Amino acid sequence: MLLPSDPAVDDLREAFHNAPYLSNKHESYFESYAKLLAPYRGKDITFVEVGVFSGGSLFMWREFLGPKARVIGVEFNPDAVRWREAGFEIFIGSQSDPEFWKSFFETVGSVDVLLDDGGHTYEQQISTVHHALPWVKDQGLIIVEDTHTSYFKAFGYPSAFTFIEWVKVLIDNINSRCEQVTVSSLSYNKIVHSVEIFESIVAFKVDKRICISSKSISNERDSVDPEDFRFKDFETKIWWLPAGLRTTNFGRRLANSLAKRAHRRNLRRLKGFFG
Incomplete structure (x- = not known):
């Protein structure tokens, strides 16, 4: 039985095929991206994509998100400045360089969505998320794609320091907002409200307003004092x-x-x- 088609997925596929220049994606990404990015369509947002040299994805995102979206590209290869002629803001620099990110965000300001489709090494992915998180607006996203490289020997697998292993650390960190959990004292949990895992994609959902300490509360009603069967x-x-x-x-x-x-x-x- 075929599931009903999602219009946002169809629109994204169409934008992908309409792009006048090369773009490479995995077949499974369209469903994930449509789910994550549909709420931003037609909105006045700032969207950043890391890794844009072939250019096609910039055109895809501009068509899918709509004319109100400010679409910005980040690329290490300086030849990518050619896409400025097509109306895109392009910044040249390494996603592993803290000084680049400092300069970038001081120029651009806060963003709504940042998508990492850059070099896909563990270090690059972790660096990008770490430096971008403080600059993502509440109800914003950081999306890292091609996270399957955490399982590729060519990228250093097996290792205790892959991007996916780092994501597991952040999951511990988020759960440490609970007053009874003290496994992590990192500060990410003051920014990242939740993490959503897809095949080959990880999305960090930012909302500092609801990253609150979790304390046990009771409605103070009468108890029937049931026997504890947990164990x-x-x-x-x-x-x-x-x-x-x-x-x-x-x-x-x-x-x-x-x-x-x-x-x-x-x-x-x-x-x-x-x-």
């Missing part, structure tokens, strides 16, 4: 793992961890029983 599965070893997960290293480690936890809990129960 009953461990006491009786009733826990289940999908067959496919059990065959992975993670699944085997998880099963082993669950067994050890159940054993420790049963030992504590026995000690309590025998005084």
